[in-house]
Every structure is written in structure tokens, then in C-alpha cells.
Amino acid sequence: MSRFLDGISTITSIFHKYAKEDGDCSNLSQRKMQELIQKEFADILQFLEWDGDGHIDFNEFLLLVFRVAK
Numbered sequence: 001m002s003r004f005l006d007g008i009s010t011i012t013s014i015f016h017k018y019a020k021e022d023g024d025c026s027n028l029s030q031r032k033m034q035e036l037i038q039k040e041f042a043d044i045l046q047f048l049e050w051d052g053d054g055h056i057d058f059n060e061f062l063l064l065v066f067r068v069a070k
């Protein structure tokens with residue numbers, strides 16, 4: 001499988017995993033979405049917090065915004 005299709009498959013599987021735990025395979029509650037972000041994006045958040053002070057400062061936050069908007 002190509003990396004692109006593999007990525008789409010992974011994203012779909014993760015969504016359905018959390019949606020299924022929430023009782024409805026087609027929707028995520030706000031609580032489950034928060035859980036998904038905290039667990040599945042922990043590595044990204046750790047990467048963003050590059051100065052190691054344990055907080056996301058405005059510069060680190062802007063880095064995220066620019067990467068998402070890119």
C-alpha cells in the first residue's frame with residue numbers, strides 16, 4: 001500500500017476506534033475528540049514544546065498555526 005493510502009487508512013481507523021468507544025461509529029463526542037487529540041497527537045505536542053519548559057508559549061503556538069495553515 002502506498003504511504004498516502006496507508007495514512008488515510010490509519011486516520012480512518014483511529015477515528016472509528018474512538019467513535020466506536022463512544023457508542024456511535026459515525027460521530028465523536030467533544031469529550032472523545034479531546035481524548036483522541038491528547039493521545040494521538042501527544043508526539044506532535046511534545047515536538048512543538050521545543051524549549052522544554054513544559055508550556056506552549058506564543059512562538060511555539062504560532063509554529064503550529066503556520067504548519068497547519070501551510
Ligand SMILES: [Ca+2]
Binds near residue numbers: 051057
Ligand atoms: Ca515551551
